[in-house]
Amino acid sequence: MSNTDTARCAGGAAVSGPPLRGWARIAATIRTIIGAPDYAAYVAHVRAHHPEREPMGEREFVAERLNSRYEKPGSRCC
């Protein structure tokens, strides 16, 4: 697969396409730091690399991300 787009980082996530600007960029940054799921980045990834697939819906995506986050040690420390 071609990684030219995903390797570029725009304000916090592997967003293909034009980099985010201004508030959107700051918001994406904060979201990543606090560990909130980034649906836009996921959709952008699927569209760019797996055009044959339909991305999950937002609710489904968020639920999947959150469940996986609290399943294993490694997201939280003492």
Added chain:
Amino acid sequence: MPRWLSALLWAAISLTGAGAIAFIALQRGETINAAWLLVAAVCTYAIGYRFYSKIIAAKIFALDATRATPAARLADGRDFHPTNKWIVFGHHFAAIAGPGPLVGPTLAAQFGFLPGALWIIVGVVLGGAVQDCVILISSVRRNGKSLGQMAKEEIGPIAGYTALVAVLGIMIILISVLALIVVNALKSSPWGTVTIGLTVPIAMFMGVYLKYLRPGRVLEVSAIGIVLLMLSLYVGRWAGTHPVLAPMFTLDGVTLAYALMVYGFAASVIPVWLLLAPRDYLSAFVKIGVVVALAVGIILVLPPLQMPAVTQFIDGTGPVFAGKVFPFVFITIACGAISGFHALISSGTTPKILENEAYARFIGYGAMLTESLVAIMALIAACVLTPGVYFAINAPAGLIGTTAESAAAMIATWGFTLSPTELTMLAAQVQESSLLSRTGGAPSLAVGMAKIFSDLLGGTNSMALWYHFALMFEALFILTTLDAGTRVGRFMLQDLGKHIWAPFGRVSWYPAVVTSSAMFVACWGFFLYQGVTDPLGGINSLWPLFGIANQLLATIALCVGTTVIIKMGKAKYAWMTILPMIWLVIVTMTAGTLKLFDPNPKLGFLAHARWVAEKVAAGELPPGVSDAAGAARLVFNDRLDAAVAAFFMISVIVILVDSMREWWAVLAGRKPMVSSEEPYTARAAA
């Protein structure tokens, strides 16, 4: 920068750092300013980062900016996605920094500020940051594998299983001791209890808001959450003086312990969007905010340190916890110097989002240095209290009695002055009924922070608000570790249990979910209850167990790191991980042996069990115990604690022997010296 200028600059940093350390170490009898500690720490960190971490980055792993990271190669828009260097740093720091670096240094302040400060500064440069960095790079080079997987694949199945069971054991002890700290902070404090209690409905409101009202608006709902959090501070104050509500929320330790168990159980069984996730967002904001505020406060106020550099309690007679400065300062302060738990983070999310492996040095080594600085600031905040006040808050009631007068009399025999009125006045200032024996570190840190903040903003009248603010944020992120940890523990139990009975492993089958959650809560709840009802205060037995457990995990991580380095053919640099590993083995084994076999009942678990049994045989009861059943429970708890310590020590030996066998086989040529790294793939140009 020209070469000579750079050389000059680093020479100046070295001289400043060395000068500050020399000044701190040689100063006797006078109070020194916190600035000296900060300068010594920051200069040492700079030198460690510039020169020591370079060996890891350049000589051992030869970090290569042209090499594709798993984030790019395996990008899936979910776990793996390349992320900006600074954001990964922020994420990694928010994940590793918890209550550990705040509580450990506060407890270790009983030895004076010098032993703790030296261990934090030296330990991080030679140990903690090395561990975090090596594990991060090892995981990045192995598609983001976890520590457990790496232990199994690099060392062997025995090490792998030991690591798995050790992690489970550590989680149990960690959660129980953190819960104990919250209980001690909220005991008979209606203001604190109401404020912390309100954070639960606030989080649930945020969860519902995110799920149904405005999906995806994480920042918007976090802003609302933070405003509600501040409001809960005022609601707490109002309730704390309310004629009906105040007595209702003035709870004893046992009630609070049960409340926390119910909370942990609920967090483990209800969906994560409702409670865990929103709490986590809130906690991340509050955590970063408070760390920054503390840094600004300390830098602007530059308070003098009231605690002497070294107290007489280095001889092991300290009231906060028993044991000499060696090995117990190295057990008491884990997070901030070296914390094995970080190896789980460094092999968790971070390696999967790292955009360029050349940044691993900045993130792995750099974030740990930052956490160490937080530990230094916590030490400073604890040491701005006069020793008299510090010991009055942190010594158990069994030692100093339950009145300001008895405490002052006892503390005077230790050579520190405390006037009973000073203590009563301080308690009134922070609007608590009493500050005596509020063990666990959180309250004394909150008083110290309130002193610093009120110096800066609001004056003495604002002490109470600042105190409860500090207490709220400590409790907030302790509870975040407690609830997320209980859920993780439940998954680990289910994963182990499915080998015995397959349906037990079904993660969304309610009978299995409820049973495994209840089992895990019962495990830590048992130790929590034991701590709350312990006449010696609980921290004395549980915190060292937690320290030993955490250092055991660090030993595992350093064994994995050493194995990775040897198999890469870089054995001549393996001393970098072997050095801290040997130190930790010495420390954990010495501390473990003392906790097990020391004849002093205050220190040795078995000696304490014998002492209680002898008292009962002689027809009396130990202080703080009301009946024979209570005494029998005490004996059982001592023996259980001894067994836990022994288990951790055996784990250290198993991992060490298994690793050495593997190293020997590779170095002697009986096993091929092949690195299990993913082969090099060129990184697409950005």
